[in-house]
Amino acid sequence: MKHYEANFDGLVGPTHNYAGLSYGNVASLSNARSVSSPRSAAKQGLKKMKALHDMGLVQGVLAPQERPDVYALRRLGFQGTDAQVLSTAYKASPAIFQAVCSASSMWTANAATVSASADTADGRVHFTPANLTNKFHRSLEPEVTGRILQAMFKNPDYFQHHTHLPDNEHFGDEGAANHTRFCQDYGLEGVEMFVYGRYAFDGSKPAPKKYPARQTREASEAVARLHGLTDASTVFVQQNPEVIEQGVFHNDVIAVGNQNVLFYHQEAFLNTEAKLAELEQKLQVPMHFIEVPTEQVSVAEAVKTYMFNTQLVTLENGRMVIIAPTECEESAIVRSYFEELVSKDTPIKEVRYFDVKQSMRNGGGPACLRLRVAMNDAELGAVNQACIMSDALFERLNSWVDSHYRDELSTADLADPQLLVESREALDELTQILQLGSVYPFQR
């Protein structure tokens, strides 16, 4: 039996825009109101997916959500035809209006937490969509995310889907961005590391004061319980509140792991030494802990370049490759750090740079764009094959983007009622391409 770690990347939606919606996310705030290009954003994402497919990895596609979210506006009391709802909301409350237009579901590292069948009590792959309660625009995602995941991972013999956690900040859950699975091999039992920013029910514990800690310890524990993980196969680690204050709004902005490698910044965690010792002891496999010292790369430089928001993937020959954004190549500090890293005695042997600038401007690097699912042959065979990248699907999706996406979008363009029509036409066709069925509210 073979085992894989598949990456399911979020397809950028037709309303991709920069609205400055994420307090605590430096890039989102500093690029607010810039003009975006949904077409080139979607194509940059597709190029990365195709490149990983060409590297011999299993690559999948996760569909975006329906935006503008007219249903959310109706829940908030805006009435009339869809066009009237959009125009009255835009005039009455542009900030709420922009929030319901965000294409933020593209960052599928926040779509869900996924546990491999080798780790779970019932031997199935478990999925819990993230509730994303900390940001209104992201809290609109979990229901449709759950439906899309169920349409992709349908077979109940292999896949178990949970409802997202209660929609309250006490159980704020941001999904796989704060979760990393370590293992010797993808098919063997691993240890799942859950990283949280604060305790919800204990105010005496450390927490950031300025920027929000989006993930709570209680949420992480609830997901581990739902997935049937044992104490022996989990480690709960708190993020250093000081890095949250510097723009590390998810742990995947400051650390990335794969198999028995953890690549992380010196300041990423609290109680680092004891927690990493616990991880290694539970995994019972020697770990490569690659710690980047502050004196070599500051937290600010790491946040600016997203050197940890990288994908660490294992090729068939066993070599690990870092998939990094071009911002890392453009930084003399980070580029030379990587040059030195690949010459050292660790499994990481190469760095490949990708232009995902359209996503980076909203604080989303290569790692944000993908959801990892470790699977064996039988599980992979049970996945909806229309969602698995191939040369043909790459061509098909590129021409789909060409025929439906705009070249440019400013925040004012979001109020154009035609954008809703275009978006729904695009998504309707997409559900046929990816064979998802009627997952969107407008289709039900």
Ligand SMILES: N=C(N)NCCC[C@H](NC(=O)CCC(=O)O)C(=O)O
């Ligand atoms: N680190 C990971 N895994 N994901 C990145 C998510 C970026 C996203 N940005 C936004 O939602 C900005 C949207 C705007 O400002 O228009 C967020 O902050 O939740």
